[in-house]
Amino acid sequence: MRRRDFLKAVAPVTMLGGFRIDALSRLPFMGMLPGAADNDHVLVLVQLVGGNDTLNTVIPLEHFGDYMGARSNIAIPQGKVLTLQDNLKNGFHPSLTGMQALYNNDQLAVIQSVGYPDADGSHFRATDVWLEGADEDQLLTTGWVGRFLSDTYANFPAGYPNADMPDPLGIQIGSVISPVFQATVGTTAMAVPSDTEFYNLINGITEPEPDTPMGNELTYLRSVARQTNKYAANITAAAKKITQQQPYPDTQLAAQLRTVARLIAGGLKTRVYFVTASGFFDTHGGQVNPGDPTTGQHASLLKDLSDSISAFMNDCKFLGINKQVLGMTFSEFGRRIASNGSFGTDHGAAQAVFVFGDYARAGVLGQNPDLSGLNSQSNIPMQYDFRSVYSSILRDWFCVSPDDVSTMLLKDYQYLPFLKTTACNNTYTDLNGLGDSLIKNSPNPFVNNTTITFKTAGGHTLVQIFNALGRIVLVPVDQDYTGGTWSVTVDTGRLAAGVYYARLQNQSVQQVRTLLKVRG
């Protein structure tokens, strides 16, 4: 998308979309319009490295018996689960008091069972998939944010910085830039450390300069490197503008988020920030302390996550940037449904994703995973493709047109309503049809075949059948339909006996139906 188109997509809609003027007047950036060069929305990506056990993060109260049965040695006791307003199906891990408050304050959305077909169990490959926005078997050399930013800012990096975009397109807090920012033209981000006073901004680590000839030359090289850093002066100036912030916990994640808040409030026009949660979520053992599943590694990790994000949101409000900021947490995968004997969990597949900010719609999108009839290898089946989350953020937060979104994400993805439409003044029909069974099958259980009946609103309709490990085994429906109810009979003769999931996707609608194949 050319920059001019991007502006068209943003400003006029915001201006002419039929908002109540009192709603607009609350938005701090309205003071800049008309003529404000840009939508000033910022995305903060929070990576949880290692694979977060989201089944102990967002707890399926609805299926508590099955949950307890699958992981009795690490399950959070029902009485300790934090409850959510107007939601009896789900609760939060007891460490997530801050997240609970955000949810109850209409600032936190949860998207259940986010993943992709044939989930990869390797940390490395799975991380690449999530950062690149790739299929499991697709090797990309660019990241999804890099594609968004380089498509949005035409010709980048030639002619940048400029008056419209004087700042880095993306900022990585830390000294190594995430591949998420990679574009064909190189990285779209600059690395900014979280623990300095911003006077020494050069990309990368900075060892001391000893009083030797080597130190002498290193000093010189660094002084030139700083001159070449076209963004350093703006970043330093932005940081200097903010002299007062709200308290944060004393953790690495909190320090990173404090820097993000400071730079946003200081006026940087940077669109995407990337931070990394403290600690390592790879909880194969000792995820909980024996005897008290509300304590242990995972409880500490989640507490830091929740307290840091909570402090960040509080600070954003104090700094007056709360309407500008949206955050998202993600990991490379969720963990296995069943726990192991070491009070931990092994690598899994789909995961729950948190989206936070004033424009997040409080709620849990998607069904709780069906935890009945499983074995130790069973994974949470995917309900939503992770790129549907990216897609919806691009549409509803960065106000990118659907065509451009599919260019950036390399395909069309389902649109998910987890943001308030007022951010971009988009409209959609909420077809999520909770309570309405859009996909059924009969017979169930079945042996050699079963007939799947699904209701579509028309247009492209997809039914995928996953096994319990999350691998696609059949795709009986993948074409355009006119609206109505349709049936297909599926030959299941070659499937092994066990639990399967049929996933229906049609526009923003998706539902998962549990299937059971038995031996004949």
Place this chain on the structure above:
Amino acid sequence: MKHELPGSPAGLDPYTGDWDTPHVVHLLKRTLFGATVQDVNHFKGLSMSAAVDELLQPAAPPATKPLNHYGADPTGVAQWSTWIGTGLTYEDQAMNLNRVRSMQAWWIGQLLGSGRSIHEKMTLFWHNHFAPNALPNLGIPAELWYNQYLTLRKYALGNFPQLMKAITLDPAMLLMLNGSTNTKTSPNENFGRELQELYTIGKGPGSFYVQGDVATAARVLTGHTLDLNYNYLFQPGDHDDTNKAFSVFYNNTIVTGYSGAAGAGELDTMLAMLFTTQESARFLCRKLYNFFVYYKIDDTVEANVISPLADVLRQSGYNMTATLSVLFKSQHFYDLVNSGACIIKSPLDMLVGLCREFQVAMPSDAKGQYDAWTMLADNASDLQQEILAIPLVAGWGAYHQAPQYHELWINSVTYSQRNFITDLLIGTGNMKNGTTLRIDAVAFANSLPAPQDPNRLVSDALDILLRPPLSDSSITLLKQSILLGGGTTDMYWTNAWLNYLAAPSDMAAYATIESRLRSLLKYLMDLPEYHLS
């Protein structure tokens, strides 16, 4: 902020300390273009003394000659044939420029293939010493520059007086500094001046020759010229056969004038006079020190290194091998606190060294080779070091221009350009003119002793690529942020590496390690430290 640094007290006594990777890498980076893993292993297996001896062995003469890489040639040289030996008496300057370009590219090929000998680096040292610029002198046939290169190379490790005499009579030099038109009736002082100011005596603290010496030297040099076929020729009729009296700086030496063919011999007498001075040896030692150790020469370095090295130089008859041997085996050279990691890589050092250290695959066909060499030559030129086109007769500023010296290689433009080039080589490798030169990060890791261990992998890569040491915390940061993707479990890298080894054709397994290795190498090459040698 600049600091005044104490000169290293260590002198030229033979070094007897540790001979470990940092010492070997230091020696190789200074004497070769880059230090490859294989070369480091090879020289580590020798004693320090044997390593220096091997590096000072001459390399075999070039196996190829520059080719017509430019297409149409009015003299009829076919494309991809050599234009050497096809005649010098053309007047087509456009074609001559093409040949100069061919020569520049070919020279890059010589640097890339320079092996385990200092020979090419010393040849480049002398190239800078005599500092020719072919571009404003397109009337000089390119083959003469090729011959000059061969002359530099022939004497590069031998006795400087022989080289000085050969260059004095070198046809390209006779044309460039007007020696060919220096006659007794209209003397031209150009070469007579540079002979003293730039080539032998210099303008250092002990240099006291005077303008009269410049004019006198020019008179000695009269008559040394070229014939119509660009062959050296002594014309006794143009030679000033009177006696030439030099100043007190040269002990009032009188070079006796001779008529006839004997007049040519006055040159030997004058060169002997120049090389008898103390300053002549010190001048050359300072230039060697600047090129191989560091540019800052204070009183301590002058006393402990330059002065005794000048004695060695004189006593050896200005023999380069003998003199460099003493320097490269000295305590001073291996005082890594004062002598290590303080040279800012020249553009050629950086580019050629990078290609060698990563063993970047070069095309095997002639067109591909010349495209790649041309691309590297162009990049070096953008970075202010164009071979055969040294802008000042004093040489590249980095080797003589106080007070900045080597720092002159780096400014905000060239620094960005260096990052751009390394990013390209570690990225797509799509260089200009359609050439692909790409660092194979996996092959590099494979050449290291323990690539499956992320700790060893990082520290072994650092040993080769970065001269200034990094702290343990930085090494851990690089390992965790890049190789472990933010994690802390070393085994995940090990497993990914072993997965790749088990199935090298599995593209996903390959991509997993390749992308992380590429990030690591890019990161290291983007650090300011990367530009120190």
